[in-house]
Amino acid sequence: MNKLLSSTLFILMLSTVCTAQQQRVTVQLNQRFQYQFEQDENGWSASRSILYRDTLANLNPVRTVDLIPTGTEWEEFDFMISHLSIFDLPDQADIENRKRPIQPGGNFIRFQVYDGNTTRTFSYENPVSELADYWQVKNVFTFITYVLQDFEAAFEGM
Numbered sequence: 001m002n003k004l005l006s007s008t009l010f011i012l013m014l015s016t017v018c019t020a021q022q023q024r025v026t027v028q029l030n031q032r033f034q035y036q037f038e039q040d041e042n043g044w045s046a047s048r049s050i051l052y053r054d055t056l057a058n059l060n061p062v063r064t065v066d067l068i069p070t071g072t073e074w075e076e077f078d079f080m081i082s083h084l085s086i087f088d089l090p091d092q093a094d095i096e097n098r099k100r101p102i103q104p105g106g107n108f109i110r111f112q113v114y115d116g117n118t119t120r121t122f123s124y125e126n127p128v129s130e131l132a133d134y135w136q137v138k139n140v141f142t143f144i145t146y147v148l149q150d151f152e153a154a155f156e157g158m
Contacts, residue, residue: 022039022040022114023038023039023113024039024112024113024114025037025081025086025111025112026111026112027109027111027143027147028059028109028110028111029108029109030107030109031053032051033048033050033051034049034051034059034061035047035048035067035151044074044078046066046151047064047066048064048065048151048153049062049063049064050062050063066153067151067152067153068151068152068153069151070150070151071150072150080142080143080146084139084143085139086111086113086139087115089139090122092124092125092127092136094122095136095137098134102126102130103126103129104125104126105125106125106126107125107127107128108123108124108125108126109123109125109127109140110122111123111140124137124140127140127141127144128141
């Protein structure tokens with residue numbers, strides 16, 4: 001093989017490794033907890049932060065711990081975000097054929113997702129009140145339940 005072609009192939013392979021698609025899912029629950037899942041060339045990692053509101057517009061993490069999946073592997077997390085269409089869910093207010101206004105109260109869930117190309121933010125308020133009405137709400141509720149049940153702090157104390 002010619003040296004120029006060999007060098008070009010090596011650079012292309014290196015570029016592919018260095019630019020592996022990154023993904024991120026950040027979930028805020030009731031402006032009190034934040035879960036962050038990030039994927040890079042080494043795989044997924046996760047953390048949970050307790051949030052504190054220091055001003056009306058500012059939420060700051062008070063404490064952050066790394067999370068690990070309990071009894072499951074990261075492949076299950078990949079399956080869940082894909083199966084539940086987490087990167088493609090609309091904002092609750094934008095669900096097609098909404099029959100009624102969003103019911104205030106209950107839990108407030110805010111997502112920020114990055115699929116490797118685009119960052120989007122969407123939210124759901126009081127999803128329990130609409131579980132039977134919209135598959136999108138059911139997917140949000142299923143994902144939150146999965147995160148709360150299948151991830152634990154990497155060490156005791158939170």
